[in-house]
Amino acid sequence: MEQLMWVLGILIFVVGLLFSIAWHELGHLSTAKLFGIRVPQYMVGFGRTIWSTRRGETEYGLKAVPLGGYIRMIGMFPPGADGRITKRSSSPWRTMIEDAREASYEELQEGDDTRLFYTRKPWKRVIVMFAGPFMNLILSIGLFLTLFMGIGIQTAVPTVKEVSQCVVKVGEPTDSCKADATPTPANLAGLRAGDKVLSFDGTKIDTYPQLQDLIRHSAGKSVPIVIDRKGEQQTLNAAIITNTLAALDKDGNPIKGKTDDVGFLGITPANGVRHLSLSQSADQMAGMARTGVSSLVALPGKIPGLWHAVVDGTPRSTDSPIGMVGAARLGGDVFSMNLPLTQKLAMSVNLLAGINLALFLFNMLPLLPLDGGHIAGALWESVRRTFARLFRRPDPGPFDVARLMPLAYVVAAVFVAFTGLVMVADVVNPVRIN
Missing domain, CATH: 2.30.42.10 (PDZ domain)
Known part of the structure; x- marks a missing residue:
């Protein structure tokens, strides 16, 4: 029975995680469509597609690996200086840039010239990219309020x-x-x-x-x-x-x-x-947000501890970073504990609320390929164009975010390596609820 409850806890967490991802991407999708940007794909998960359906011009689907999601928008990057969207150099950096540019125009159709992402005003692009993390923030607040004011805290x-x-x-x-x-x-x-x-x-x-x-x-x-x-x-x-x-x-x-x-x-x-009041709940959430920011800043300093946890079997500290695998295990541990159902639900809600808060904070980092990187690019474009108008200079045009793709690949590689280290630590030396 204990093993069955452990599996049930993991399944509940996975369903909650999938909903969080879908909710995040819905923010991007709804605002993109609101501003007339064509969105060919809305996908939850990565890897092989296990189910999909087409509604209008958008394909909606579920992929095999539930560790993220994406929507595909047409024209994420502006064309090159010569107006072409092709590889023009043997340089590996240039190839990265043009590969990204080419991919953003892969499904370009007749009539899409007025529906490209990069042609929207910077404030609209900021809203589209901010809407995803904001949905995670809204979900986190809703779950925390349910916990603090409804279920109550131990x-x-x-x-x-x-x-x-x-x-x-x-x-x-x-x-x-x-x-x-x-x-x-x-x-x-x-x-x-x-x-x-x-x-x-x-x-x-x-x-x-x-x-x-x-x-x-x-x-x-x-x-x-x-x-x-x-x-x-x-x-x-x-x-x-x-x-x-x-x-x-x-x-x-x-x-x-x-x-x-x-x-x-x-x-x-x-x-x-x-049971907390609304003001007490707000104070509690503000404290959690401050702790989340501090934890994000301190993340690089946690890498040695993770490495020793994997290599030497050193016990994980209570503030050790955990990934989705570790969080799923915690979800299973919660439901296998000999506790009243309300306490199990409270701990599961707290776990999902914390993950959504973390997703909001993480995605707001001003680094490509994260949402915060695209927001930073749109804001910088707005600043450049504003200064050009003030000083009566020619419009500098859209900021070419594609030129930052080499840096984005480096950032992505670091994230993948860190995620892999956390995942291994979560498997061989997991954090346990005490």
Whole structure:
């Protein structure tokens, strides 16, 4: 049964990924058609076509490898300076440029002269190329809101799960009490498992992070704690002591290898489901976006860790990059865990939402062949033409993005190599949910 649920989790993830890809390409397709650009193909996946159908002038299809997708637009690049669309040099760089130019006119038909991508105004081209990543952003926001406001998130709540009997140093097990060990303030105050903390030192408690922060800043104080115990309110008094605990970052997560001397009560919080408000959800998503940008910037620095994970079997770090194979495995791991269905759905929704956010951020990089590269080319063309008008100079014409194709091939080769390394790491040394 566990194996069956693992396969089911992978299938659910793959279906979600295919929808995300199709949704992305739909953004490009709909805006291209809106601006009168001819689109011969709309494909989800790469490789061999396993199904397709033609509707009007566009062929819609599904390909064998679900790792991306594309739409084919006529006239992505302008003709060369001489107006021709043929190879004119034996130079390998020139060949790359003209191959790309030729491919963008492969299905040119009579009457397409007014339906070419490059003939559209720069702002229209920006909209067409931005629409794909924007669809991923919209989907990510929708999934996150469904998770935060609808399903709810598993989080620590201000209810006591366990009371530590004695004070121990950071990293030591809480049940390692010696005969002469100092009792914790929670133990001395009479706190019990199941007590819900309503207020701490006169401050109403809504979340555990709020309670945790108050405790850590109350060292040396004797504070009243109002609790709900089996429906009855009681007030207990605890003398908060100083203890050496793990240092926390601004998000409340432990900082590896760092400690702080802070206030200590001696309780372990219970976990519960918390539904966020719209503003809280927005704050949570903003934090995720900042983390996503930081992770993207730090991506090159993760390569040595991936290499050692493959070659030496070094354990993967919790922030190690994962690819679609690794994400699919995580989807399977989620559904094979002994958890309530709502928690499995919540984790799966969170995974798909995070992937769509990553697809948006990644595609916005101003590098060809990514959408952000085409956006950068259109914006640069707009700047050149604006300056030409201001200084009464001749129109420089469309910016020839095809001239950047050699760089695009280098970028694509780097992406393929990195993707291959991540895929191998995901197979031989995968990231696991702890």
